[in-house]
Amino acid sequence: MSPDTIGLALLLLGVLLLVAKLVRVKWRLAQRLFIPSSIIGGAIALILGPDVLGAIASWLGTDRFADAGIFTADIREVWSTLPGMLISVVFAGLFLGHRIPNVREAGRMAGPQLMFGLTLASGQYVIGLLLALLVLVPVFGLPPLTGALIEIGFEGGHGTAGGLGDTFTEFGFPEGQDLALGMATVGLLSGIILGIVLINWGVRRGKTAELKASATPSVSEQMGIVERENRRSAATLTVHPSSIEPLAMHFGLLAIAVIIGQLILSGMQWVEQIFWADTIELFKYVPLFPIAMIGGIIVQTVIDRFDRHQVVDQLMIERIQGFSLDMLIISALGTLSLQVLAANFMPFLLLAVCGLAWSVGAFLLLAPRMLPDYWFERGIGDFGQSMGVTATGLILMRIADPELRTPAYPAFGYKQLVLEPFFGGGLVTAAAIPLIVAFGPLPLLVVMAVVLAFSVAVGLLVFGRKRGASAASEPAASTE
Structure with missing residues (x-):
């Protein structure tokens, strides 16, 4: 394949993103x-x-677009390899520019x-693994690792689904990536649609502490355009461009983080090969x-220890992450196989419906009883993230709390520091597939059931009991 x-x-990919932005500006839905x-x-890349x-052209009597649509097979091959690389850039920057809090501070908030x-x-693992054991494996003949697809697609999102493509292939189930990407698309769209429905329901029922019935997103916000009077800098120049381009410096920091990660992973794989590779191999398949x-x-x-000049700008890191994630999503969706989804439509539908039911049910039934204050604003962020990406949760929180008066945002951020390293693309998500293949779905189901029971118990019996005292202060806090 040539560099050209x-x-x-x-x-x-850049052209497709610009065309998509024009569609967003013009398409009201x-x-x-x-x-x-x-x-x-x-979606545009997928349609083309x-x-x-290609299918339409074949139906009309020509096979000209059967191999790659209007694109060449080499271009689609490049696109198919991008998600696995770009997701490392996204995850390497999750903590860059953020002060690492101590355990007590993070736990309190x-x-x-x-x-x-x-x-x-x-809960997504418990439901998915139960479906795999009871229906997907015995009825549809799918491999047990399909039990991890709800968490990979919903909680992990497109980035995680795209990044696990090699892992699915290693275990002889390349269709798993297409199913996971389909789940991520359903989760993202459903998260936004159902989230807005829930916010409207919460406003009408008086569940929201800040948002009133008359508060709706502006036309510019819906178009994705920032009004001139509200525009701010996308990043801050912390070093002079004559010495080094600030964007290049921050990219260098991300590159170091990725390289350190590669060295750690290679070291773990080396240790595994020496001591226990003959019995089980896990790190070989960890992305x-x-x-x-x-x-x-x-x-x-x-950086926290030695950077006295504070040259790392969080917003600059976020811009690089955002660029990488946009390129990742469009390349992953553009190479999605609809034939795989069609061939596994009923299992896919079961996983999607059960995953949606769990997220909605947990938000309506558990969030009010586990979150001691501002349960709607705090819970809607986790609801959105559990069905799409972090950005979905942030969008829903911004709609429910437009003036950022509740503790939803800082609590969500600190929660990310603890939860993100494990779920939604973290270590648990990465290890789930090799663990299922090595030990079967039942041990992981038991572990996740214990984690679910523990988190619900602590939420209800420890934090939930504080709700009475905290709820009394919500109206006063909302008027400040």
């Missing part, structure tokens, strides 16, 4: 549903690919939020991206 082909494939441009761009345009988030994530996150923590720890 790789360059053209990347340029086409996409605005109301807050569909990200990367999802729209991925072999499974849609995010304890209830952590228990609710852990409930949602572990790089959750370990790259550990690399990011190491880099940030060094």
Whole structure:
């Protein structure tokens, strides 16, 4: 494959993103549903690919677009390899630019939020593994690792689903990535749609502490355009461009984090090969991206200790992450196989419906009883994240708490520092598939059931009992 082909494939992703943004600005339904441009761009690439345009062309009597649609097979090959690389950049930057809090500080702020988030994530494994044991394996003949698809697609999102492609292939189930990407798409769209429905329900029923019935997103917000009077800098220049381009410096920090992650992963694989590879191999199949996150923590720890000039800008890191995630999503969706989804439609439908039912049910039944104050604003963020990506949760929290007066945002952020290294693309998500293959789905089901029971018990019996005293202060806090 020539360098020109790789360059053209990347340029086409940029063109597709711009076209998708124009669609978002003009298409009212996409605005109301807050569909990200990367999802729209991925859908456009999918429509122009072999499974849609190629199928239509074949039906009309020509096989010209059967292999790759309007794109070449080499371009689609480049796209298919991008998610596994870009997700490492996204995860490496999760902690860069953030002060690493101590355990007591994080626990005090995010304890209830952590228990609710852990409930949602572990519950997705319990439901998925039960479906695998009772229906998917005996009825449809699918491998047991399909029990992890709800958490991978919903809690993990498109990035995790795309990044685990090699792992699925290693275990002889390459269709798993397409199913996971389909789950991620259903989860993201449903999370936004159902989230807005729940917010409207909460406003009408008086469940929201801040949002009133008259408060609705502006037209500009729905279009994804920032009004001129509200525009702010996307990042801050912390070093002079004459010495080094600030964007390049921050990319270098991310590169160091990813390389550290690769060294750690290689070391764990080396130790495994020496001591227990003959019995079981786990680290051989663990992808790089959750370990790259550990690399990011190491880099940030060094920065906290030695960076007296505070040259790391959190917003700059977020811009690089956002760019990587947009490119990741559009390339992953653009190479999604609709034929795989069609061939496994009933299992896919069962997983999606059960996953949606769990997230909605947990929000309505458990969040009010586990979160001691501002349960709606705090719970809606975790609900959105459990069905899409972190951005979905942030969007829903911003709608429910437009002035950021509740503790939802800081609690959500601290919860991320504890939960993200394990679920939603972290170590547990990465290890789940090799663990299921090595030991079967039942041991992981038992472990996740214990985690679910623990998180629900602590949420209800420890934090839930504080709700009476905390709830009394909510109206007063909302008027400040």
